[in-house]
Amino acid sequence: MPYCLYLRKSRADLDAEARGEGETLARHEKTLLELSRRQAFEIREIYREIVSGETIAARPVMQRLLSEVEHGIWDGVLVMEVERLARGDTIDQGIVAQTFKFSGTKIITPMKIYDPNNEYDEEYFEFGLFMSRREYKTINRRLQRGRVASVMEGKYNGSRPPYGYRRVKIENDRGYTLQPDEEQAPIVELIFSLYAFGEKTIDGGTEETGISKIARKLNNLKIPSAKGGDWTVASLQTMLRNPVYIGKIRWNARPVQKKMEDGQMVKTRPRAKPEDWILKDGLHPALIDEKTWEAVQLRLRENPSRPCPRKYETQNPLAGLVVCGICGRKMVRRPQKGKNSATLMCPAPTCRNISCRLDCAEEKILLALCGWLSDYRLTYETKTSHAPQSGFKKKALAKMICKRKELEKQQERIYEFFEQGVYTASIFQERLKKIQEQMDCTEKGISQIQIEMEGAKSQSSKAELPRAEPVLARYQSGTPAEKNVLLKSVLKKVVYTKTVRARRNGTPDGFELILFPRLPQNRTDD
Structure with a gap:
């Protein structure tokens, strides 16, 4: 073995x-x-x-x-x-x-x-x-x-330095600290200054600058973020709340928590309260002075973030399902004032993907899904589970493969004995014939098991198809959250792309959708 x-x-x-x-x-x-x-x-x-x-x-x-x-x-x-x-x-x-x-x-x-x-x-x-x-x-x-x-001790333990710094090894000591980055440090100072004191106008006054406006300004100036992409509101909010920029080291801000979901252990990193942090003076220099820091924190307290959306019911049936075809981000629902329909849009501020009406995108996805599922109507009864048989067949296949390799070695030894004169020509032919008969029998057994396993796999994959058909029947009567669960049960993702803006009073669609179903692709022999 x-x-x-x-x-x-x-x-x-x-x-x-x-x-x-x-x-x-x-x-x-x-x-x-x-x-x-x-x-x-x-x-x-x-x-x-x-x-x-x-x-x-x-x-x-x-x-x-x-x-x-x-x-x-x-x-x-x-x-x-x-x-x-x-x-x-x-x-x-x-x-x-x-x-x-x-x-x-x-x-x-x-x-x-x-x-x-x-x-x-x-x-x-x-x-x-x-x-x-x-x-x-x-x-x-x-x-x-x-x-x-x-x-x-004031050392930096993170594997990735915050924007504006470089992670360097401490000389003659263990551990790492931070050094200002010559290119990124002035950008950090600009961000804090704009949010704390505003932007100067042409007439000599100052104009209050919000986080969204700062993100647009940085993106217009083609200044890359820490990951090389666009600046977002979330990344700027995280930066403005990070005390590392006033020379502090923060630890335990997002501790790992483990919990069980559907029988599986899941790790999460929720944000801890400031009183649970470990906050110490760091060995690195500060990029922001105390006056600017206090002004920024005061304004953040006056403009708190919106409550966590998890506390409310899902309003978007396509949440987490539709992906932007240009930048790859998840598309989001944007509510409209009055009786106007909500739109589906890419959250990236510089993305060229054009939004559309949410109900229109949902309708097109359902139509495409209906046409796609119609090719998978089954005309036979699903057989019982093949899992127990599959295990035995795998073991039998493994044993036959091992036996084939042993026979190949025996065949090599027969040739060696014949070349060395141990076997006569008649003995050589007799033993070689027996080995070849055994090899032919083994090869037939391997081929037969492989054919049966492929057939069982095909049957089991087809058995999943009827589960998708009730999705459309239950869809219309469900809530947005229930619709979202139903769609995710049959679709991995949907890629959305729209690059041409519709004219006034024109058709509300004009976009392209690419569906990635969870079911096997259609085949010509089905």
Whole structure:
């Protein structure tokens, strides 16, 4: 049976590489390959995981490995330590342990071979996973304490510097600080000055300048933002509230919070209250004086942000679904005064995409969806689930593939023995004929299973089609929020583009819509 290698980096590996101990994955690969040669293991695949994820959901290579272990493709997996497989919570550790146990896949390390069917090996393996989780929590607590201590010393812990600064290494000390950027620092001073004191007019007076007007001014001057794109109201509001520009270091402004949604762990970063911040004097110079800062904060308090829209019901049935075809941003609903219909517009201030009536775009999407779904009417009954059969077929396919490779090796050895004179011509022909018959039988079995699996996959994909048809039947009677959920169940996104403005009293459409459905594309044989 074949074996594979699983290689993954950890934080300790990154520290070792920084000390000049060499590339981690290369050293581990060399060690495990030497182990496989001593034990005569046939290595068919090498998995390399560069991302350092806490959970299995954040490690795509690990997900692929577990899927193959589940289907019995590998007889064993070679790793440096069992801790490399799972350092997540008890759920992730249980998934790893149960997957290897039920499939009978061995875990091979340079120190020990773990047989999941052996009671003592199973307990030792589970204990190793428990200790790795404990070690992970200890390392994480140490890192968090180190970050807080660094903030108390006035150092900058962020990976990306704020606009107007450059992140530099502190000389003769650990950590980083900030230095003013020669090109961006004057822009920061201009933004704070315009919002605090306004813009001078031709007659010598001053005109009050809002955040939207500042964004338009910067975009008209072709001044790029921190990410190289357009300036927006949100980015300017974040800048005007950041105390880093008066020489402060702020920490814990947006702490990570974990919660469960639909059985999955989701990480969010809500904004914390100022009293929950850690605010200390930084080592970096200030770009804004105290007088300007206080004037800006006073005006921000007099013009508070609108309440969070999540507290209100959704009014846009296309929310989060329609994407601008020019800049790629999500299109938003803009209400109109009086009895005028709401419009669908791109929020980017410099985007050339022209808005349209929201109800008109919604109607066109429904018409396109109706025409598209009409091609998928089913004329047969959906068969039962193929999931149980699929698992057995995958295992059978994996075994047949392994058998084919063994037969190929046997065929090579027959030729070698014939060339060396071990086999006579008659024995050679007899053994070669038997091997070829077995190979032909194996090839037919592989082809048959692959055809059956493709057929089952086609049937299961078609079984999803009837679920989309009731969407249109329930659509008209739903609320905007319900309509939004229904559309997202059958559409990934809709790309909207309109570059020619309609004339007065002309047609309200004139735009292009590209639908990206969640269903499989139509085929000529359907």
